[in-house]
Amino acid sequence: xxxxxLILARLQFAxxxxxxxxxxxxxIGLAAxxxxxxxxxxxxxxxVFRNLYLxxxxxxxxxxxxxxxSGVVMSYQLGTNWSEFSKVASPVIGPLLAFEVLTAFFLExxxxxxxxxxxxxxxxxxxxxxxxxxxxxxLISAFWILSANSWMQHPVAYEQLADGSLRATxxxxxxxxxxxxxxxLHMTLAAFLTTSLVVGAxxxxxxxxxSAQPESRMALRMAIGMFAIVAxxxxxxxxxxxEVVRVxxxxxxxxxxxxxxxRADQPQSLAGIPDRDAARTHYEVAIPGVGNLIQGVPRSEVxxxxxxxxxxxxxxxxxxxxAFRVMVGLGLAMIALGIWGVVxxxxxxxxxxxxxxxxxxxxxxSGFVAVIAGWIVAEVGRQPWTIYGVLRTADSVSPxxxxxxxxxxxxxxxxxxxxxxxxxxxxxxxxxRGPASGEPPPEAEPETAGRAPGSPLAAAPAEPKEG
Amino acid sequence: xxxxxxxPPGPDDPPPxxxxxxxxxxxxxxxxxxxxxxxxxxxxGLLV
Numbered sequence: 001x002x003x004x005x006l007i008l009a010r011l012q013f014a015x016x017x018x019x020x021x022x023x024x025x026x027x028i029g030l031a032a033x034x035x036x037x038x039x040x041x042x043x044x045x046x047x048v049f050r051n052l053y054l055x056x057x058x059x060x061x062x063x064x065x066x067x068x069x070s071g072v073v074m075s076y077q078l079g080t081n082w083s084e085f086s087k088v089a090s091p092v093i094g095p096l097l098a099f100e101v102l103t104a105f106f107l108e109x110x111x112x113x114x115x116x117x118x119x120x121x122x123x124x125x126x127x128x129x130x131x132x133x134x135x136x137x138x139l140i141s142a143f144w145i146l147s148a149n150s151w152m153q154h155p156v157a158y159e160q161l162a163d164g165s166l167r168a169t170x171x172x173x174x175x176x177x178x179x180x181x182x183x184x185l186h187m188t189l190a191a192f193l194t195t196s197l198v199v200g201a202x203x204x205x206x207x208x209x210x211s212a213q214p215e216s217r218m219a220l221r222m223a224i225g226m227f228a229i230v231a232x233x234x235x236x237x238x239x240x241x242x243e244v245v246r247v248x249x250x251x252x253x254x255x256x257x258x259x260x261x262x263r264a265d266q267p268q269s270l271a272g273i274p275d276r277d278a279a280r281t282h283y284e285v286a287i288p289g290v291g292n293l294i295q296g297v298p299r300s301e302v303x304x305x306x307x308x309x310x311x312x313x314x315x316x317x318x319x320x321x322x323a324f325r326v327m328v329g330l331g332l333a334m335i336a337l338g339i340w341g342v343v344x345x346x347x348x349x350x351x352x353x354x355x356x357x358x359x360x361x362x363x364x365x366s367g368f369v370a371v372i373a374g375w376i377v378a379e380v381g382r383q384p385w386t387i388y389g390v391l392r393t394a395d396s397v398s399p400x401x402x403x404x405x406x407x408x409x410x411x412x413x414x415x416x417x418x419x420x421x422x423x424x425x426x427x428x429x430x431x432x433r434g435p436a437s438g439e440p441p442p443e444a445e446p447e448t449a450g451r452a453p454g455s456p457l458a459a460a461p462a463e464p465k466e467g
Numbered sequence: 468x469x470x471x472x473x474x475p476p477g478p479d480d481p482p483p484x485x486x487x488x489x490x491x492x493x494x495x496x497x498x499x500x501x502x503x504x505x506x507x508x509x510x511x512g513l514l515v
Contacts (some may be wrong), residue, residue: 118492
């Protein structure tokens with residue numbers, strides 16, 4: 001394979017967006033979790049909610065910062081590596097991204113300051129308002145990004161001008177295009193699920209060391225409640241999203257399910273090695289006669305296979321096929337973990353259920369993996385188009401050389417490996433310390449070890465004194 | 468100076484007057500927005 005500028009630019013975008021999506025998919029859910037914790041503290045004044053808030057808000061602040069930094073890089077790439085795409089699509093995509101900055105990012109950035117630095121200064125109720133506004137801001141941000149991406153998946157309400165650029169003819173049609181609602185729901189639930197799994201894993205980790213730790217006991221129950229409810233809902237939302245794909249992007253569905261032939265009564269492929277050149281799946285394990293039913297259509301209805309479309313329009317089938325199966329497999333594991341957790345809570349053994357706690361720790365990163373797999377399905381499944389059916393990826397890339405793109409790709413890899421690894425290690429260290437260990441009591445706030453109480457560094461172990 | 472995440476007031480702490488709380492709320496929000504805008508313009512300045 002020749003590593004030309006196009007492949008390198010795609011690699012760079014895939015690399016940077018895979019890093020970036022980790023943070024918003026965590027902070028969307030974490031902001032809502034913080035709002036719930038603070039609301040419960042306001043309503044009950046129980047110390048456990050306050051301690052949990054002060055613990056998770058540090059992790060939120062670090063994750064939010066890393067999400068912003070990695071997100072800025074994404075928009076720069078539209079100019080550096082994808083200038084042809086920007087030239088054609090910016091009259092439509094540009095305003096959507098600008099709305100995201102103006103309505104969501106500034107809302108989050110403004111009230112994050114109150115969240116972090118103003119609890120005593122503004123009082124509990126105004127501080128709660130700030131937390132809720134930040135949580136709403138994260139959702140508004142997801143709204144605009146999903147709207148822009150959904151329009152690229154299914155462009156509607158636009159016209160093409162003589163110079164090739166696109167112009168919106170109906171902004172409501174662009175923003176609320178038919179693929180948007182189900183994809184927004186699917187992504188929002190994925191974010192809540194991801195956060196609940198991380199909170200569950202961090203709490204389970206603490207309980208494996210001390211099963212009486214009150215903050216972790218509470219957080220584990222809240223996390224189990226969340227993923228026990230959201231994981232089955234996500235299965236439903238994913239199915240809705242799949243139905244939209246069947247209607248608007250039948251080629252993508254054919255790649256996801258490895259439907260090589262257009263036919264009625266499609267089989268349901270469970271596993272195998274899709275071979276794009278041979279147009280078949282090797283060593284396939286499939287259930288005959290079930291595919292149509294899973295797609296929600298009668299067995300007699302003809303479902304489009306890859307053979308209906310020109311071969312040059314096919315995406316990389318094996319990648320889409322397996323990314324989808326990883327996402328669904330992890331989703332089913334999350335449902336099973338939720339059921340197991342509820343049973344443990346009902347039996348009142350959840351804090352000492354060693355195998356359940358270990359499984360919860362192991363499932364901690366699964367939300368991130370599922371989110372990245374889901375985005376691979378969405379984005380690789382759309383190839384070879386950046387704007388489906390309108391602008392090919394090959395025609396979207398900037399007129400730059402492979403050397404230029406590979407230099408920036410290498411720089412990104414080195415910087416990301418350094419900055420984000422440090423951030424991730426720091427967050428993991430905070431999680432390993434747990435909520436109660438780093439929090440000062442509410443009245444006495446000793447300036448121990450020269451670290452301000454409540455600061456992120458206060459959770460880190462004290463350095464040994466010299467001499 | 469370490470970045471301090473401010474804990475909530477204690478149960479016996481007298482609440483500051485409403486005008487002062489509102490002023491802090493507005494001031495912190497505007498300062499945060501201004502800081503964000505300053506960073507954004509600095510980044511834009513680097514590019515243009």
